[in-house]
Amino acid sequence: MDSENLVRKLGIKHIGIIMDGNGRWAKKRLLPRMAGHSQGAKAFKNCLNSCVKSGVPCVTFYAFSTENWSRPEEEVNSLMKLFCSFMDEMMKQDDQNIRLRFLGNRSRLSDEVRDKMTEAEKMSEKNTGMWCCIAFNYGGREEIINAVKTTALMYKSGKLDIDDLNEDNFSDFLYTSGLPDVDLIIRPSGEKRLSNFLIWQSSYAEFVFMDVLWPDFSEKDLIDALIEYGKRNRRFGGV
Ligand code: FPP
Numbered sequence: 001m002d003s004e005n006l007v008r009k010l011g012i013k014h015i016g017i018i019m020d021g022n023g024r025w026a027k028k029r030l031l032p033r034m035a036g037h038s039q040g041a042k043a044f045k046n047c048l049n050s051c052v053k054s055g056v057p058c059v060t061f062y063a064f065s066t067e068n069w070s071r072p073e074e075e076v077n078s079l080m081k082l083f084c085s086f087m088d089e090m091m092k093q094d095d096q097n098i099r100l101r102f103l104g105n106r107s108r109l110s111d112e113v114r115d116k117m118t119e120a121e122k123m124s125e126k127n128t129g130m131w132c133c134i135a136f137n138y139g140g141r142e143e144i145i146n147a148v149k150t151t152a153l154m155y156k157s158g159k160l161d162i163d164d165l166n167e168d169n170f171s172d173f174l175y176t177s178g179l180p181d182v183d184l185i186i187r188p189s190g191e192k193r194l195s196n197f198l199i200w201q202s203s204y205a206e207f208v209f210m211d212v213l214w215p216d217f218s219e220k221d222l223i224d225a226l227i228e229y230g231k232r233n234r235r236f237g238g239v
Contacts, residue, residue, distance in 0.1 A: 006230065010183075012184060012226070012229070014181065015183065015186065016197060017061050021036075021215070024213055026039075045089075047061075048132055049096075057180070060133040061134050062135045063135060065196060083136065088116075091123055099130070103133050104175060105146065144199070147173035181203070184229045185206070187209050188210045188214050188217050189212070
């Protein structure tokens with residue numbers, strides 16, 4: 001079965017990808033860590049193309065977490081630069097009908113990064129194809145706290161009756177508002193944890209952990225993850 005039929009048959013609506021292992025990929029080659037991130041950006045593009053080809057309706061890539069600020073300043077600054085040049089490239093190549101969206105708290109980001117986000121979202125808002133979300137300065141706990149603050153403000157201004165609050169309308173206050181819940185989380189690099197990624201949205205997701213390092217992640221790895229997902233029996237708490 002080809003990957004498009006596989007995604008359709010499995011009913012996958014949203015895949016989350018934790019791009020992990022860039023540093024180890026570089027270290028194995030005696031290269032600076034940034035060489036791993038640059039190669040990781042290439043793997044990101046390839047993976048996005050594979051998602052388009054496979055008919056995945058929505059994919060979210062974890063590119064920079066709220067915890068990543070604790071890395072050396074030089075690495076953080078280089079990641080910000082890489083992000084900006086990556087977005088320039090994506091915007092130059094707006095030929096796949098992809099809608100871009102950024103998840104995370106933008107207040108700590110530089111004007112340059114924020115402007116790229118606004119520009120890319122605006123440029124792609126006319127598109128009608130898949131969603132490509134990039135979680136950048138994203139943390140699942142921060143996202144929930146932010147949504148709680150919005151809820152409190154809505155309550156205070158009389159726009160929300162607390163008895164009307166439910167999982168659906170609370171989800172509207174998250175960065176992922178309007179997007180489907182995550183069906184599948186893929187984490188390469190051998191680590192087996194969620195690291196504060198889409199913690200609300202992945203409540204019932206299946207997890208596929210793979211040994212490949214992110215810069216080496218290929219279309220075959222994506223298909224292998226889909227096949228593994230297909231073997232799972234999702235019961236959503238039922239029997
Ligand atoms: C985790 O690997 C990776 C990151 C924190 C950065 C991910 C960034 C990219 C894939 C580059 C493309 C993204 C953009 C748009 C900036 P790690 O560095 O923790 O790897 P390690 O665990 O092997 O050290």
